[in-house]
Amino acid sequence: MSTVLRGFHGGVRLPRSKETLQGTGSRSVALPPLLIYPLQAHVGTPARPVVGVGQKVRRDELLAAPSSYVSQAIHAGTSGVIVEIAARAVIHPGGVTDTCIVLRADGEDRRLTPAPALDLGRATPEGLLARIAEAGIVGMGGAGFPSHVKLREGLLNAVRLLIINAVECEPYIACDECMIRERAADVLLGARILRQALRASQCVIALEDDMQQARAALSRRDLAGAQIVRVPAIYPAGGERQLIRMITGAEVPAHGLPIDAGVVMHNAATAAAVADAVAGGLPLTERLVTVAGAVRTPANLRVRIGTPIAHLLDACGRSAADARVIVGGPMMGTRLIDEPAPVVKTTNCVLRLPAAAEDCTMPCIRCGDCVEVCPAQLQPQALYELARAGDWDGASDLHLFDCIECGACAYVCPSRLPLVHYYRHAKSEIEALELAQRRAAELRSRYEARLRRLAQAGDAAAEAEGQAGSDVDAAPAPAAVPDRAAMRAEIAAAVARTKARRTANTPAAAGEDEDGAR
């Protein structure tokens, strides 16, 4: 039993490029010699290492603990020894490095004894949240937001609807579909646990129209009150806002979160990880990754988190020499600069794509195609002009920050303009500017406070010399002048205070101390 939903505004039909993987099982990949764990592979503050170089660990042992409410725990993916905690290449569009814990595998793959399973009949939301946090689970669909934080916020806001998102609308990506086929029971158990942790009254599992086998795998089992819905295979149907719109009809407000629309959304892989944590007592150390594109044997690989991406490409075989590596889908993925960068909890896909012919863009011909496909109902063409001209205010006024960077506009643009790149650049300029302005405002107020303090001290000194003091606001220019006067005054005052204290040491003068010093 499943409902078919109508579409959303805009969107594009993309070639699916998933045929080779549909119906095939996942396969495991040999353990790499080194597993690498960046401390900042999630939304929030970086994790704090709790192991030292030289320390021996077993699989599932805690390597780094959350450093704040919005942070995550990191666990060892195999047994071995910590050989390094240092800056290493990570998945980043600018090739920025991050501090990483490096674990050398000893090949024995010994595990800790799993934590006892929680009894779902008695478990409280608190208990479930604590277990999910301990297991280091973050959103595995790409965002990497710590799952327990999302759940807690949902619980506090009395969210009633849980959506399990299994919509993989980008070409190539097929790991969630594969995982549901192989682990349907765990996905359903995870959904039930998440629902219990949220005290949500409803649960919807969203699949794409062409995921027949996954749908069959789920429908064969007890859905425990969850409802399966099918969304059209139109990109970006799996976008958080688009999916919520299709399922509930509600809009997530601009700058808002799904909880503002009464929804908490979790990815299907996240649900399975939650089942592992609560029923299996295991932290998140493994995931499925689709490896596709220019490789000899495309596959959904069972990968230990921390495995270098080069290791996955070696396992599948590179088939064309000249290719770019993309982590994530071809539409929204990140161009990989360093192949040794490791798989993290959010890595769902590694692609090798033929090197794009760049520098062949043409001027905008104002065809309006981009406007038609924009799922956020923006005017991509106007945003492009404003971003190119550096008119940040104008771009913000046209809701630049509602852009989900889906790339639908750039995909249809006949002039092949790198539209999303312009939006990302503009957004990061605006954010940096706002940060700088907030910081400047703080510095200014501290600077002015200091000037006022010095001016007051200067006034005191000036009055002593029978001169009128000056107002800071009216004459802030000669800041250096009150400086010296103030210093002299402060020293004079300090000397006076010291003298006063000395006199105060005689019992008779003790009562006058404070008045005398002020």
Add this chain to the structure above:
Amino acid sequence: MFTAIAMAVLVLGALMAARVLVAASASPPRGSHGLAADIDRLLPQTQCGRCLHAGCRPYAEAIARGAARINQCPPGGEATIRRLAQLLGVEPLALNPRHGRQAPASVVIIDEEACIGCTRCIQACPVDAIVGAARQMHTVITAECTGCELCIPPCPVDCIAVVPAPAAQHAWQWPAPGRVSA
């Protein structure tokens, strides 16, 4: 040849100054005080004095009066010059190297072993980013330090050092399209 360039620069400079003056007087409702405040809002508030004014606000006032160019603030760099040019309706200039070059954000740290607690650095710090009392070890509050380096010359034991600012103060940004490596 050289004279011609010098002349051109002078003429350009005079024109610029005139345009700044025009811009300054072209906003009568706020007056130059309001304009100075608007300019000050675009300055980084490092308060380092590299613009050869006593701080950001005095420099802002000098610009508003037409007595200073918009390209004298190294901490603000090109971005600040662009924003000033936009505010004042003038063409951007290149940063004047006489005032220094734009460098990545930095902060200072005090070698707490060596510090003798003389308080001179505290007196020099324009934004109260140093804590400590007389004859006690002094410490820089990193999050509040602007990296202006004004505390360094007064220190009698040379125990203050410049280090790169923590990441949050100069986060990675998406480059402009076209400047991306292919």
